[in-house]
Amino acid sequence: MQEFLGELGRRLAEKWFSLLVLPGLLFLASTAVAVIAGQQRWNDWSYLIRRSRDYAADLDKQPAVTLVLAAVGVLLAAAVVGLAAGGLAGVVQRLWLGDWPRPLHPLATRLTHRLQERWKNCDAAAQNRISLAEPDRPTWMGNSIGAVRTRVELAYDLHLAETWPLLWLIMPETSRTEVDHVRSEFNDAARLGAWGLLYLALGAVWWPAFLIGLATCLTGWRRGRTAIDGFSKLTEAAVDIYGPCLARTLGLGSGNAPLDPKTGMLITLLARKNT
Incomplete structure (x- = not known):
């Protein structure tokens, strides 16, 4: 058990560092460059290097405890920025999905x-x-998800909002892993888009950050489209393949009969508990 908890803690720490701290440190470094250089000296690298050396010399004069506390403070600040980007990712998802x-x-x-x-x-x-x-x-992404709901309802009279949890429970682990994977890719794309928005905001202080943010937003958006396309196709395929199995599991189908609108309506009513 101790080995398991130790391994779990190590993995969580690695994920925490890669998702929050590392991107946060990069953003803090960009912010430092933006504050030092500003709009007037945006490409004056000699000035930036000189100021950085001055700051480093000031740090060398500080006691070790102060340096440790400063390092911890920077890591915590990076984590806070990472958490902010994670929260903003939810807003990005809502915008992308319409x-x-x-x-x-x-x-x-x-x-x-x-x-x-x-x-x-x-x-x-x-x-x-x-x-x-x-x-x-x-939006295209929102309509891609909406099209799955509409097509499934027209073909089987099955309402995905109510019946998807039932379908999920009978799907094999491999299929659920595939769906989880593309969903995770969409989350990562939205998080990338959120970082792009933060860099766009930083562009008000240092305009090259605006270009970085624009490129990051576009990359996240393209990855989000790809992930949503895969998620939509997998969701509809799951209904086509495992819908008949769900009907048999619920005692509403028999043999190898395909899912039909009558059975789909019964599954929906059962999922809704007739409410």
């Missing part, structure tokens, strides 16, 4: 209506590039 806050509802409504008009007035191939079902969100 779940926008109330002040942005009018804009979301206009963008959604525009997407719906485009979707209705183009051919099948162009429709699929926009969304596999009629858009109901202002």
Whole structure:
């Protein structure tokens, strides 16, 4: 047990360092450069090196205890910045998925209506590039998830919001691992986008940080699209493959019969407990 707890602690420490502290240290270093150089001396590396040497010389004069406390303070500050980026990642996810806050509802409504008009007035191939079902969100990622919900409901009369936990419980470990993996990739992409936003804000002090933030945001967004595409496909495939098994497990299907709308509706009613 002690070996297990020790290994668990080591893994948690490694994850904590890689997800929070290391990116936080990089951001703090960028912030230090931004504060020292500013907008006027953004590319004056000789000035930056000179000021850095001055700070290092001042630190050499401090007692060891002060240096240790300063190092601990920097690590804690990096962790705090990492936690802030993690919290901001949730906001990024909501924006990407089209779940926008109330002040942005009018804009979301206009963008959604525009997407719906485009979707209705183009051919099948162009429709699929926009969304596999009629858009109901202002973003591609949100519509990718929404299309799964719509297609499953149309094909099987199965409401994923209520029945997905049941389906998850009967899926084999390998399938759940695949779904968890792409979901984790989406979380990582959103966290990368959150760091990009922080660097964009730092651009107000040192404009090269704006370029770093823009590149980081775009990279996170592209990775998020890829992850959501994989997540949507795996979710729909899970319903197609394991839906009949769920019906048999619940006593609503028999043999190798495929899932049909009648059975899907019964599963939904059971999941809702007739509420």
